[in-house]
Amino acid sequence: MTEEVITIALETLQLQKQALIFAASRASAEKTAEDIAKLTSFSLPLLEQEILKAASVPTKQCRRLSHCIRKGIAFHHAGLLQKQRELIEEEFRKGTIRIICATPTLAAGLSLPAYRVIIPSLKRFSGSWGMDWIPVLEYLQMAGRAGRPEYEKEGQAITIAKSDAEKDEIYERYICGEPEDIYSKLAVEPVLRTYLLSLISSGIINDEKSMKDFFSQTFWAHQFKDISKLSSTMEKMVHVLEGWKFIIIPNNEEKNDFISASLLERKEKVLKPTLLGKRISELYIDPLTARYLLDCLEQFSEKKTTFSLLQMISHTLEMRPLLRTKAKEGDKIQEELVKRYEALLEKEPSTFDPEYDEFLNSIKTALFFEAWINEFDEDYLMETFDIRPGEIKVKLDTADWLLYAADEIAKIENKKEISKEISKLRLRLQNGTKEELLPLLRLKGIGRVRSRRLFNSGIKDLGDIKKVDITTLSQILGKAIADDVKKQVGEEIKEVPKGTRKGQLSMERF
DNA sequence: GGCAGTTCTATATAGACAGCATGTC
DNA sequence: CTATATAGAACTGCC
Numbered sequence: 001m002t003e004e005v006i007t008i009a010l011e012t013l014q015l016q017k018q019a020l021i022f023a024a025s026r027a028s029a030e031k032t033a034e035d036i037a038k039l040t041s042f043s044l045p046l047l048e049q050e051i052l053k054a055a056s057v058p059t060k061q062c063r064r065l066s067h068c069i070r071k072g073i074a075f076h077h078a079g080l081l082q083k084q085r086e087l088i089e090e091e092f093r094k095g096t097i098r099i100i101c102a103t104p105t106l107a108a109g110l111s112l113p114a115y116r117v118i119i120p121s122l123k124r125f126s127g128s129w130g131m132d133w134i135p136v137l138e139y140l141q142m143a144g145r146a147g148r149p150e151y152e153k154e155g156q157a158i159t160i161a162k163s164d165a166e167k168d169e170i171y172e173r174y175i176c177g178e179p180e181d182i183y184s185k186l187a188v189e190p191v192l193r194t195y196l197l198s199l200i201s202s203g204i205i206n207d208e209k210s211m212k213d214f215f216s217q218t219f220w221a222h223q224f225k226d227i228s229k230l231s232s233t234m235e236k237m238v239h240v241l242e243g244w245k246f247i248i249i250p251n252n253e254e255k256n257d258f259i260s261a262s263l264l265e266r267k268e269k270v271l272k273p274t275l276l277g278k279r280i281s282e283l284y285i286d287p288l289t290a291r292y293l294l295d296c297l298e299q300f301s302e303k304k305t306t307f308s309l310l311q312m313i314s315h316t317l318e319m320r321p322l323l324r325t326k327a328k329e330g331d332k333i334q335e336e337l338v339k340r341y342e343a344l345l346e347k348e349p350s351t352f353d354p355e356y357d358e359f360l361n362s363i364k365t366a367l368f369f370e371a372w373i374n375e376f377d378e379d380y381l382m383e384t385f386d387i388r389p390g391e392i393k394v395k396l397d398t399a400d401w402l403l404y405a406a407d408e409i410a411k412i413e414n415k416k417e418i419s420k421e422i423s424k425l426r427l428r429l430q431n432g433t434k435e436e437l438l439p440l441l442r443l444k445g446i447g448r449v450r451s452r453r454l455f456n457s458g459i460k461d462l463g464d465i466k467k468v469d470i471t472t473l474s475q476i477l478g479k480a481i482a483d484d485v486k487k488q489v490g491e492e493i494k495e496v497p498k499g500t501r502k503g504q505l506s507m508e509r510f
Numbered sequence: 511g512g513c514a515g516t517t518c519t520a521t522a523t524a525g526a527c528a529g530c531a532t533g534t535c
Numbered sequence: 536c537t538a539t540a541t542a543g544a545a546c547t548g549c550c
Contacts, residue, residue: 002540025523027541057535078525103524123538125523131538284528318528327521394526401529408529431534447534481535 002032004160005120009036009099017115018092021101022142024124026077032120033068033075033101042072042098047091054083059378061388069097076102079388107142117146119159122170136179186220187233190317193287196237200247201273201281208268211238238271244291246277276412283405289316293406296345300418305343309425310369312345313402315362319395322361323368323385330360337363369399373428375452399429436460443488445481453477465489 005021012019023029048070052058058066061079068074074088074097089112091097106112119142126132139159147155159174161167185191199205205214212231215221221230241247249269273281280290296312313319325333337360341348349355368385372392381387387395403426410418424438431441432448439461440451453476454460459468466489473482 023524023540025540027522028539031541105525108525121539125538129537131523282529321525324522398528404529444533445535449535 002035002120005032005118006036006039008116008118008158010039012116012118013040013098015115018095018097019099019116019118020106020112020114020142020145021099021118021120022107023101023103024121026075026079026103028120029075029077029101029103030064033073033099034064036099036101037068037071037073040071040073040098042070044070044072044096047087047096050087051084054081054087055378055389057377057379059382059389061382072096072098074100076100076106078103078105078390078394080390081393082390085390104138104142107138107145111145113145113148113155115146115148115152115155117143117155117157119143119157122159122174133173136174136177139174140179184218184220184223186218187224189237190286190288192233192237193241194281194284196234197241197246197273197277197287198281198284200241200271201278205271207270208235208238211271238269241277241287244287245274246280246287246290248272248274276409279408279412280405283408285402285405286317289318289402290405290409292316292346293402293409294413297406297410297413297415297418299345300421301415303342303345304418304421305340306373306421306425306428307340307366307370308343308345309403309406309422310399311340311343311362311366313399313406314365314369315346315359316402318402319362319365319398322358323365323387325357325360325364326386329364333360333364333367336367365395368395369429372396372432373425373434375433375448396429400426403429440465443485445484450477450481462489 009019021032023032048066051066051069052062055062065075076085076088088097088100092100092112122134122139123131124134143157146157159170161170205211211234215230215234216227224230242249249271280287300308349359368387371381378389381392403422407419407422427438427441428435433451437451437455440446440454457476459465465485470482470486
């Protein structure tokens with residue numbers, strides 16, 4: 001299949017033009033880029049270096065990318081580091097990079113025009129339906145990248161049909177076809193939950209009437225028209241939030257002031273956030289996640305391990321998509337699970353439960369985090385968990401956010417011991433280190449690599465740093481950093497551990 | 511027997527936004 | 536139920 005694509009790509013180069021190729025998968029994007037790169041005669045050693053520099057330690061993916069880039073071709077997908085993606089986009093705009101083989105990321109996000117857009121296939125794997133045509137909207141999104149209005153009068157979008165019949169179908173479907181209608185996503189439960197709580201928390205909605213008024217003006221209501229169905233959906237959600245103790249519906253009969261009395265006449269339920277609910281909406285996590293975190297934290301005091309917290313945050317909607325357990329891995333992951341069974345804060349679903357797969361994925365994701373804080377390097381993580389540098393970063397960010405949220409929830413629930421554990425874990429995740437390095441990480445300029453070097457040389461805490469002579473320290477860290485570190489322990493006064501926050505919340509009463 | 515080239519088979523399949531408070535190797 | 540590109544295994548044929 002790639003043969004035609006490569007031919008078209010090379011022809012584009014002959015025309016002195018640039019092309020974007022939208023591949024159906026990452027593997028395919030990388031391979032296409034590589035195949036084309038083999039056949040070009042550009043040489044951009046400087047760019048190659050810069051790509052490698054983007055990561056502290058170049059991984060296999062980095063090297064593969066740099067080899068392609070040297071020849072003026074790039075691949076582009078979410079597994080790349082942000083820096084690398086930016087560099088590719090920038091160099092493509094400048095014209096240094098001639099061809100980008102990308103997954104659909106590039107079409108959705110930024111505006112990166114090219115003379116020619118090549119879409120090798122308009123079919124893509126879709127869940128349980130096997131291969132399916134991509135939406136017309138998405139086709140338009142991709143094809144719309146063709147042509148750079150500032151420089152050129154025309155652009156070309158080329159797609160490849162496998163047969164005459166397919167050619168006709170593509171023509172019918174995408175050239176003559178109407179783009180799909182846009183549907184409101186508000187009705188999706190997690191979204192509705194989150195927004196409803198947020199609106200109640202901020203006081204925009206304070207009773208059933210204001211709730212209905214608000215939602216009747218949304219695009220969602222505009223589309224569905226059937227207001228009574230909508231309000232029953234909302235009522236259900238209100239009920240759920242109340243059950244979770246994120247909002248309260250004060251009992252009107254108990255009130256006897258004027259305002260409530262008048263509300264009673266109109267038979268409107270008053271909706272008020274609880275303190276917990278308010279904080280949760282500020283944290284911007286799905287209320288379902290918040291409920292789940294609360295339940296898990298309840299269990300934590302008995303069986304606290306690092307893995308407990310890691311698995312907890314790994315099994316949330318926010319962490320999705322989780323690392324997928326491949327067919328071959330199933331047994332191995334389960335084996336690891338058995339070893340850590342005691343640490344689980346939620347109960348394991350039955351093997352027959354449709355949710356079991358996702359549960360197993362949460363275990364794999366947690367194992368990945370565990371490996372990261374046990375100082376395994378990125379190549380190992382790639383080999384073992386099939387996770388690339390760009391994704392590692394995103395996952396770590398999400399983990400930090402969720403742990404922060406869990407910490408805040410724990411504070412409201414007055415669980416101080418948990419708070420301590422979470423802070424430690426956050427530091428370890430941020431740095432990717434074992435617990436034994438934490439004291440050293442308080443120093444500026446000391447992270448994963450240097451703290452490990454210090455530790456292995458017997459320097460294990462700030463006291464050791466003070467004691468060790470500057471020459472030895474310089475041998476380990478280099479002169480400049482050694483000096484700086486010495487200065488830091490000399491000025492012991494400003495002993496603010498990085499990454500920790502002052503507790504802004506004081507809600508002892510709750 | 512060793513190797514290159516070829517066919518066969520198993521396997522996996524795109525991605526992004528949130529909180530917070532400042533400074534990674 | 537429906538696909539397909541890719542990686543890697545198995546296999547072939549040649550020297």
